[in-house]
Amino acid sequence: MKRLILVCLLVSGMCLNTQAEERDGWVSLFNGRNLKGWTRLGGKAKFKVEDGAIVGVSTKGTSNTFLATEKRYGDFILEMEYKVDEGVNSGVQFRSQSRADFENGRVYGYQFEIDPAAVTGNCGVYDEARRGWLYSLENEPQAQQAFRHGEWNRLRIEAVGHSLRVWVNGVPTADIVDDADSDGFIALQVHEIGDSDEKAGSTVRWRNIRIKTEDVASELTPADNAIAERNHIMNSISPREAAEGWRLLFNGRDLDGWKSLARGGDMAKGWGVENGELVIHAKSGAGDIVTDRMYGSFDLKIDFRITKGANSGIKYFINSNGSVGCEYQILDDENHPDAKMGFNGNRRLGSLYDLIPAAGWQHVDRYGWNTARIVVRGDKVEHWINGHKILEYERGNMMWDTIVSHSKFARVKGFAADKEGYILLQDHNDEVHYRNLKIRVLD
Secondary structure, three states, rough: OOHEEEHHHHHHHHHHHHHHHHHHHHHEEEEEEEEOOEEEEEEEEEEEEEEEEEEEEEOOOOOOEEEEEEOEEEEEEEEOOOOEEOOOOOEEEEEEOOOOHHHHOOEEEEEEEEEEOOOOOOOOOOEEOEEEEOOOOOOOOOHHHHOOOOOOOOEEEEEEEOOOEEEEOOOEEEEEEOOOOEEEEEEEOOOOOOOOOOOOOOOOEEEEEEEOOOHHHHOOOOOOOOOEEEOOOOOOOOHHHHOOEEEEEOOOOOOOEEOOOOOOHHHHHHHHHHHHEEOOOOOOOOOOEEEEEOOOOEEEEEEEEEOOOEEEEEEEEEEEOOOOOOOEEOOOOOOOHHHHHOOOOOOOOOOEEOOOOOOOHHHHOOEEEEOEEEEEOOOOOEEEEEEEEEEEEEOOHHHHHHHOOOOOOOOOOOOOOOOEEEEEEOOOOOOEEEEEEEEEEEO
């Protein structure tokens, strides 16, 4: 009799909890007993239910395997707990897709990364089978500490409109603006392990999986800007970027805001807009172009994509007398002879051209999209590429004068001495693509 009463109380408690969740708009995606409402996609790794958790088992000889919800979700707050064996690579897909016209139904889309062995990838966001990393933790040391090895971890994903934000154990680990997918399924991933005997049988577990899709705004986490935002919508400024002072130098439609450096020059001869990209065509003779205003202290970010053997550059501190100024070198180091000229590699990608070398080539996708960043605070300057600072220098001191005196600019009177100047994109007779040109003025 006592046992019957206890069972009734437990059942009653479960019903009350379910009703409370439903009243608050939260819905459980996993009933704790079986995989009802879920379907397997991709490979043949095994999923089972054990101790109230979904367990994914690493399996030899199969591709990535996903346990996906049968329903699709657009705007939502998703919460769950997960625990993973060391050395296991896994993830949680959200707003994801599987379509016959994409690699025979291969799963693709946003993935919260679970990979304890990868410090800068674990707890970030990856675009599975499509664009790759959308948010790594390379420059977010606090987020790198969020994951707890050997313990249950709490995951929260808020996906509302173009905003995608992630927390692990209450610590923000990703803040993304993107418009690739507005809805899709949620899926739990068991990553492929090839023929590894060591990883075979290792597991990842998920429990307490619930979602809120109604009145989502009432429970969104207040913005605190604790980590950087990554805006992946081409040629756009997010509300946060606008608040931080960013503005576009290229609108994605035309060359408004730019002018030819040469008097009477015709930008239209070689500069054009294609699919939202600013393109300089090879051997066009169009010449360099500059912004329509000068800048002093600034933070500049530009995405670029080179073609094989291409040479170009982003110049700054350009005055009205000509095109001589500091240059962030853009170059195909492997196929352009300029990489072997100069001194100690100071004409290679990311370098301060002919002055200070940088190992930018270590951090790039050679013919893919890369992000150059130039930060100027008075006389102090930094070059960055794809989130890596690759050089810094200061103008106007003895060291600067010495470096300039040993360069091709030694005879240029007052080289790069002006406090402000135009920003220039170089026509070096090669095809180069640019997009997401953004700048903010610094105090």
